[in-house]
Amino acid sequence: MTTPLQSALHPAGPDAALIAQLSWILFGGAAIIFVAVMALLALSLRPNKRPIATRWWIAGAGIAFPVVVLTALLVWSTWRSAELTPQTSRGAMSIGVTAKMWWWEVRYHDPASGREVVSANEIRIPTGRPVYVGLTSTDVIHSLWIPALNGKMDTVPGRVNGLTLHADKPGIYRGQCAEYCGAQHARMALYVVAMAPDEFARWLAREAQPAQAPSSALVERGRAAFLEQRCQSCHMIRGLAGAEHARLGPDLTHVGGRTHIAAGTLRNHRGTLAGWIADPQAIKPGARMPAATDIDGATLQALAAYLEQLK
Amino acid sequence: MRNHFPLPAPPLARCLGAAGLCLVLLAGCGKEKAPRQVSGGEPAQGQRLMAQYQCTACHAIPEVPGAVGNAGPPLDQFGRRSYIAGGIPNTPDNLTRWLDNPQALKPGSAMPDLGVSPEEARHMAAYLLTLR
Numbered sequence: 001m002t003t004p005l006q007s008a009l010h011p012a013g014p015d016a017a018l019i020a021q022l023s024w025i026l027f028g029g030a031a032i033i034f035v036a037v038m039a040l041l042a043l044s045l046r047p048n049k050r051p052i053a054t055r056w057w058i059a060g061a062g063i064a065f066p067v068v069v070l071t072a073l074l075v076w077s078t079w080r081s082a083e084l085t086p087q088t089s090r091g092a093m094s095i096g097v098t099a100k101m102w103w104w105e106v107r108y109h110d111p112a113s114g115r116e117v118v119s120a121n122e123i124r125i126p127t128g129r130p131v132y133v134g135l136t137s138t139d140v141i142h143s144l145w146i147p148a149l150n151g152k153m154d155t156v157p158g159r160v161n162g163l164t165l166h167a168d169k170p171g172i173y174r175g176q177c178a179e180y181c182g183a184q185h186a187r188m189a190l191y192v193v194a195m196a197p198d199e200f201a202r203w204l205a206r207e208a209q210p211a212q213a214p215s216s217a218l219v220e221r222g223r224a225a226f227l228e229q230r231c232q233s234c235h236m237i238r239g240l241a242g243a244e245h246a247r248l249g250p251d252l253t254h255v256g257g258r259t260h261i262a263a264g265t266l267r268n269h270r271g272t273l274a275g276w277i278a279d280p281q282a283i284k285p286g287a288r289m290p291a292a293t294d295i296d297g298a299t300l301q302a303l304a305a306y307l308e309q310l311k
Numbered sequence: 312m313r314n315h316f317p318l319p320a321p322p323l324a325r326c327l328g329a330a331g332l333c334l335v336l337l338a339g340c341g342k343e344k345a346p347r348q349v350s351g352g353e354p355a356q357g358q359r360l361m362a363q364y365q366c367t368a369c370h371a372i373p374e375v376p377g378a379v380g381n382a383g384p385p386l387d388q389f390g391r392r393s394y395i396a397g398g399i400p401n402t403p404d405n406l407t408r409w410l411d412n413p414q415a416l417k418p419g420s421a422m423p424d425l426g427v428s429p430e431e432a433r434h435m436a437a438y439l440l441t442l443r
Contacts, residue, residue, distance in 0.1 A: 275368035282381030
């Protein structure tokens with residue numbers, strides 16, 4: 001059986017495993033109590049039975065039983081919750097995530113240069129160690145939920161909330177905005193790619209590099225079209241002169257290396273890139289990106305090809 | 312109870328003639344051309360491939376899940392269409408070649424070459440021609 005992409009019942013890390021265990025205990029307990037109540041109901045419907053005094057029902061099933069069960073549950077869940085990884089950046093790798101309507105900006109710290117490496121809509125983490133994600137928002141309240149790795153954490157404008165991601169094994173885990181945030185809330189997803197530590201280090205070193213120079217005539221034409229169409233008004237491509245400042249839209253320096261575009265909406269290849277550029281409003285109505293209006297087919301191809309090779 | 316106003320029974324020949332005419336008319340209704348066949352193409356597989364390549368990023372295809380793009384024409388009833396890309400006759404062979412590499416048939420088209428293999432293109436063509 002393949003593991004579901006996004007499931008709290010298929011935990012991939014210690015914190016998610018603990019939450020899943022708590023959930024199963026609750027499901028099991030609720031099922032037992034439900035069956036017991038139904039059994040009592042069936043018993044009560046039998047004719048000619050001597051009724052039990054009402055006060056015993058109230059004292060026993062109404063007071064004593066909930067007090068015992070809920071107290072036990074409270075003690076046990078408090079004790080277990082204390083074993084969750086503390087939400088702190090101490091001893092953990094730190095990543096910054098800023099939620100925006102309707103995508104995620106992701107910032108890493110490059111240990112080699114000490115600089116910030118900006119990406120979007122995909123969080124890459126090394127396996128086997130806690131990764132502290134500092135969460136904030138620049139517009140409304142969003143919430144980051146990657147069910148296979150941890151619980152939800154809200155992103156609130158003006159403050160930083162912490163969420164620890166800890167993946168046991170390499171894999172791709174889908175996450176989703178879990179706080180209604182406007183028209184495209186449902187298409188505000190992201191993917192967490194957990195990689196072996198050495199692989200992650202290689203990836204980060206590459207991600208820190210500026211975009212590579214065009215390698216073919218088609219790609220060169222796409223690069224020119226990017227500037228001609230003023231894409232750099234919103235999107236940054238490090239290493240492309242004149243396009244190194246804007247941060248309104250996702251950083252595209254290594255967009256070709258991501259698994260998805262438009263915050264988990266489309267898988268990433270030149271076809272979806274072209275379709276997205278041509279008319280993002282059809283795919284994600286209300287998104288901040290306007291549709292291309294004066295771009296011919298061949299230029300669209302070149303632009304998509306250029307973005308695709310930014311790996 | 313007796314029927315005071317019996318209707319005259321129609322002659323058998325006229326009856327048969329009317330029935331025959333009905334049959335001919337009904338047969339005419341069903342006389343639509345069957346979907347054009349693509350040799351080696353499996354429509355069900357083609358439908359899966361349409362989802363896999365995310366054709367819906369540009370084309371609205373009712374039976375394929377995904378985004379509802381608007382950059383390309385909607386593909387419902389594509390099997391009835393006379394032309395691909397506004398000029399190439401919509402034959403199984405042309406459609407297969409188009410899906411395999413649109414740029415080769417119509418340079419400058421906004422539809423990209425997605426790296427669809429000729430075999431995959433046959434499946435997708437078979438599926439598209441069933442959309443009627």
